[in-house]
Amino acid sequence: MATDYSSQAYFDKMTAYWRAANYISVGQLYLVANPLLRRPLDSDDVKYYPIGHWGTISGQNFIYTHLNRIINKYDLNMFYIEGPGHGGQVMLSNAYLDGTYTEKYPNISQDEKGMQILFKRFSFPGGAASHANAQIPGSIHEGGELGYTLSHATGAVLDNPDVIAAAVTGDGETETGPLAASWFSNTFINPINDGAVLPIVHMNGFKISNPTILSRKSDDDLRKYFEGMGWEPYFVEGDDPDKLNPIMAKTLDTVIEKIKAIQKHARETGDTTMPHWPVVIVRTPKGWTGPKTWNGEPIEGSFRAHQIPIPVKRDDMTHKESLEDWLKSYKPEELFDDNGTLIPELQALTPKGDKRMAANPITNVGYHAKPLVLPNFKDYALDNSKRGQNVQQDMIIWSDYLRDMIKLNPDNFRVFGPDETMSNRLYGLFEATDRQWVEPIDQNGGDEKMAPAGRIIDSQLSEHQAEGFTEGYTLTGRHGLFTSYEAFLRVVDSMLTQHFKWMREAAKEQWHKPYPSLNVVSTSTSFQQDHNGYTHQDPGILTHLAEKKGEFIREYLPADANSLLAISPKVFSSQNTINLLITSKQPRPQFYSIEEAEVLAENGLKRIDWASNDDGVEPDVVIAAAGTEPNMESLAAINLLHDNFPDLKIRFINVVDLLKLKSPDRDPRGLSDDDFDRYFTTDKPVFFGFHGFEDLIRDIFFDRHNHNLHVHGYREEGAITTPFDMRVVNELDRFHLAKDIIAHVPGYAQKSAGFIQKMDDTLQYHHDYIRETGEDIQEVLDWTWQDIK
Numbered sequence: 001m002a003t004d005y006s007s008q009a010y011f012d013k014m015t016a017y018w019r020a021a022n023y024i025s026v027g028q029l030y031l032v033a034n035p036l037l038r039r040p041l042d043s044d045d046v047k048y049y050p051i052g053h054w055g056t057i058s059g060q061n062f063i064y065t066h067l068n069r070i071i072n073k074y075d076l077n078m079f080y081i082e083g084p085g086h087g088g089q090v091m092l093s094n095a096y097l098d099g100t101y102t103e104k105y106p107n108i109s110q111d112e113k114g115m116q117i118l119f120k121r122f123s124f125p126g127g128a129a130s131h132a133n134a135q136i137p138g139s140i141h142e143g144g145e146l147g148y149t150l151s152h153a154t155g156a157v158l159d160n161p162d163v164i165a166a167a168v169t170g171d172g173e174t175e176t177g178p179l180a181a182s183w184f185s186n187t188f189i190n191p192i193n194d195g196a197v198l199p200i201v202h203m204n205g206f207k208i209s210n211p212t213i214l215s216r217k218s219d220d221d222l223r224k225y226f227e228g229m230g231w232e233p234y235f236v237e238g239d240d241p242d243k244l245n246p247i248m249a250k251t252l253d254t255v256i257e258k259i260k261a262i263q264k265h266a267r268e269t270g271d272t273t274m275p276h277w278p279v280v281i282v283r284t285p286k287g288w289t290g291p292k293t294w295n296g297e298p299i300e301g302s303f304r305a306h307q308i309p310i311p312v313k314r315d316d317m318t319h320k321e322s323l324e325d326w327l328k329s330y331k332p333e334e335l336f337d338d339n340g341t342l343i344p345e346l347q348a349l350t351p352k353g354d355k356r357m358a359a360n361p362i363t364n365v366g367y368h369a370k371p372l373v374l375p376n377f378k379d380y381a382l383d384n385s386k387r388g389q390n391v392q393q394d395m396i397i398w399s400d401y402l403r404d405m406i407k408l409n410p411d412n413f414r415v416f417g418p419d420e421t422m423s424n425r426l427y428g429l430f431e432a433t434d435r436q437w438v439e440p441i442d443q444n445g446g447d448e449k450m451a452p453a454g455r456i457i458d459s460q461l462s463e464h465q466a467e468g469f470t471e472g473y474t475l476t477g478r479h480g481l482f483t484s485y486e487a488f489l490r491v492v493d494s495m496l497t498q499h500f501k502w503m504r505e506a507a508k509e510q511w512h513k514p515y516p517s518l519n520v521v522s523t524s525t526s527f528q529q530d531h532n533g534y535t536h537q538d539p540g541i542l543t544h545l546a547e548k549k550g551e552f553i554r555e556y557l558p559a560d561a562n563s564l565l566a567i568s569p570k571v572f573s574s575q576n577t578i579n580l581l582i583t584s585k586q587p588r589p590q591f592y593s594i595e596e597a598e599v600l601a602e603n604g605l606k607r608i609d610w611a612s613n614d615d616g617v618e619p620d621v622v623i624a625a626a627g628t629e630p631n632m633e634s635l636a637a638i639n640l641l642h643d644n645f646p647d648l649k650i651r652f653i654n655v656v657d658l659l660k661l662k663s664p665d666r667d668p669r670g671l672s673d674d675d676f677d678r679y680f681t682t683d684k685p686v687f688f689g690f691h692g693f694e695d696l697i698r699d700i701f702f703d704r705h706n707h708n709l710h711v712h713g714y715r716e717e718g719a720i721t722t723p724f725d726m727r728v729v730n731e732l733d734r735f736h737l738a739k740d741i742i743a744h745v746p747g748y749a750q751k752s753a754g755f756i757q758k759m760d761d762t763l764q765y766h767h768d769y770i771r772e773t774g775e776d777i778q779e780v781l782d783w784t785w786q787d788i789k
Contacts, residue, residue: 138358151472567601623652715730
C-alpha cells in the first residue's frame with residue numbers, strides 16, 4: 001500500500017518523531033543519568049556544568065524531520081549541512097535516531113543504556129563536542145565559524161549531479177561576509193553536470209544577544225533580496241506544528257519538484273541558462289518548544305534561548321522541577337519503549353541505508369573517490385645544465401602539467417581562485433578547459449574563456465568562496481587547487497585553521513576515510529612586487545600554518561620550475577594534509593636539474609654541490625635558502641663572496657619542504673638531530689634566506705644544537721618599488737647577505753672592511769639609481785651564475 005505522505009496520520013507521526021529529536025537534544029544538554037526520567041531527577045543525574053546551545057535546535061529538528069519525509073517520498077540523494085553548527089545536538093540526535101550513530105559507535109546503543117552514554121558524552125570531558133564536527137556521521141561542516149554553509153554545499157555538489165545539499169543557514173549567519181557573498185554560488189552550478197543546493201534559512205530572529213537583521217525585514221523585502229540574487233524564495237512561518245506540518249510539507253514538495261524540473265529541462269534540452277533555484281525561509285521561534293519565560297522575562301522567541309535556558313546543574317537543583325516539566329512536555333513515554341528504543345512506527349519515518357542523511361556516502365569522502373591520474377612531471381622538465389641562464393616563469397611551466405592533469409581527470413579535479421588564474425600565469429589550463437559560469441556570457445569579446453561547464457571556477461572575487469568551494473569539493477572526495485595572492489590568503493587563514501581541525505578530528509575516527517589534501521598556492525608574493533605595494537605583502541600564512549600539528553601541514557617553497565614539478569606528485573597524492581605552495585609567477589633564472597629537483601622533493605632539502613666548495617672539509621659558513629628569491633639572492637651572494645674571498649669554504653643548502661626542518665618531537669617528518677647537524681653543523685654560522693617572517697626559522701632552530709643563526713627574511717618593509725628593491729629594503733638581497741656573512745665568519749673580520757664598504761656603496765648606488773630611472777641596476781639585471789668550482 002502506497003504511503004500517503006500528506007495525510008494527517010503521517011504528520012502526527014512526524015510531530016512525534018520531532019518531539020523525540022527534541023527530547024534527545026535537551027537530554028544531551030543537561031543529563032548524565034536517568035535518561036528516560038524513570039524517577040525524579042536528583043543531583044547525580046545532572047551535569048556539573050551544562051554547556052551547549054538550545055535556541056536553534058528545535059527549529060532545525062523540525063526541518064530535518066521534514067527533509068526525511070521528502071527523501072522518502074521522492075527517493076532523494078540528499079545530505080544535511082548544518083550552518084548553525086554550534087547546535088551539535090541536531091546532527092547527533094538525528095544520527096542517533098536513524099541508527100547511523102550506533103553503527104559508528106556500537107557502545108552507544110539505541111536503548112536506555114546507550115541513551116545515557118549519549119547524554120553524558122555531549123559537551124563533556126572526553127566525550128562529544130557541543131558543535132557539529134567530524135566525529136558525527138553525516139557532517140562535512142563544523143559550523144562553529146559561521147559563513148561557509150553555501151560555499152561548502154556548492155563545492156560538494158559540483159560533479160555530483162544526483163545530489164541535493166540541504167544547506168541550512170542561520171539568520172545570524174546570513175550577516176557574515178562569506179555567507180552574504182555565497183548567495184552568488186548559483187552562478188557556478190551547472191544544472192546538467194552538477195547537483196543542486198537547497199538553501200534553507202532558519203530564521204528564528206535572534207543571535208546570542210541581538211536581533212538578526214534579516215528577521216526584521218518584511219517578506220516583500222526578503223523576496224526582492226533573494227530574487228535580485230537569482231533565487232526563488234518560499235516562506236514558511238509558524239509555531240504550531242499541527243498547522244505548520246502541511247505548509248512545510250507542501251513547500252518542500254514544491255521546491256523539490258522545482259529542482260527536478262530545472263534539472264530535467266537542462267539535461268534533456270542542453271539549456272544551461274542559469275535557473276532560479278528555490279530558497280526556503282523558515283520562520284520559527286528561537287528556543288521553540290522550550291521554556292516560555294524565566295524570571296518574568298521571555299525565553300522562547302528571544303535571544304535568551306540561545307544557550308542554556310534553565311539554570312539547573314549538579315550543585316544547584318533549585319529549579320529541577322522546571323527542567324523535569326520541560327523534558328516531560330515531549331512525552332518520552334510515548335516515544336520510546338520500555339528498553340528506551342524509539343518505537344517502530346517512528347523508526348519507520350527515517351530513510352533507510354545510504355538514504356539516511358547521516359549515512360549518505362558523500363559525507364564520508366563520497367561515492368566515487370579515487371586518486372588522481374598524474375602526468376609524468378619529468379615530461380615538462382627544463383634543461384638547466386647551464387645554471388641560471390634559462391629564464392622562465394615557473395607557473396607557466398607548471399600550468400602545462402596542470403592542463404594535462406585536467407585532461408586525465410575530467411570529473412574529479414578542479415581549480416578554484418578569486419579572479420586570478422590568468423594573473424597567476426596558469427595559461428596552460430585554458431588550453432584544456434574554460435571557466436565555469438552560468439550567468440550570461442558576452443559574445444562580443446568582452447568575456448574570455450567562459451562557458452557553462454569548465455574545470456576552473458575563479459569568476460567571483462572572493463577568497464572565502466574559492467576556499468569554501470575547494471573545501472566542499474575535497475571533503476566529498478575530489479581533488480582541488482586553490483590559488484590566491486599571498487597577502488590575501490590571510491583573509492581565509494581561519495578557514496584553513498578550521499579545515500585543519502576538521503581533518504585532525506576525522507583522523508581519530510576509524511570509520512572516517514582520509515580526505516584528499518587541500519592544496520593552496522600562493523603566487524603573487526611579497527618579494528615579487530611590481531605594480532602592487534605594501535598592501536600586497538604578507539607571507540604570514542607560512543607562520544600561521546606552521547604552528548599547527550605537523551602531521552597535517554606541508555609547506556613547499558620550490559626555487560624554480562623543476563622543483564615545483566618534482567613536488568607535484570607529493571602534493572596531489574597526499575591525504576589529510578593542507579599543502580601550502582609558495583610559487584613564483586615572474587620570469588626567474590632556473591637552476592636545478594630535474595634529478596636534483598627529485599632529491600629536493602624526496603628529502604625536503606639538499607646540499608647543492610655546484611654551489612658549495614666545502615668538499616671533504618668543514619665549511620666556514622652554511623648558507624641556506626627557502627623560496628625563489630632567497631635562493632637566487634643567496635646564489636648571487638655566493639658569487640660575490642667567492643670572487644672576493646676564494647678560500648672561504650661555503651656550503652649551500654636549498655630547502656623545499658620547510659617543515660622537514662622541524663624537530664621530530666614537533667613534527668613526525670622532521671629530521672633527526674644527527675641528520676640536521678650533518679646539514680647545518682653544530683656551531684658554524686648559518687645564514688638563512690627565507691621567504692617569510694624570520695621568527696619562524698628562529699623557532700625551528702630553537703630545538704637544534706646550532707644557534708649560530710642569522711635569518712634574512714621578510715621584515716615588514718616595502719612599498720611600490722622595483723622587484724630587487726623589495727629584497728633590499730628587507731635586507732634579503734645579495735649585497736646585504738654577502739656583507740653580513742663575511743662580517744660574522746671567524747677569521748675574516750680584518751679582511752672584510754673593504755668588501756663591506758663596497759657592498760654599502762653598491763646599495764647606495766642602487767638606491768639613487770632606481771629613484772632616477774625606475775629600474776634596477778644593470779649589475780642585478782645582468783647577473784648570471786658563475787661556477788665556483
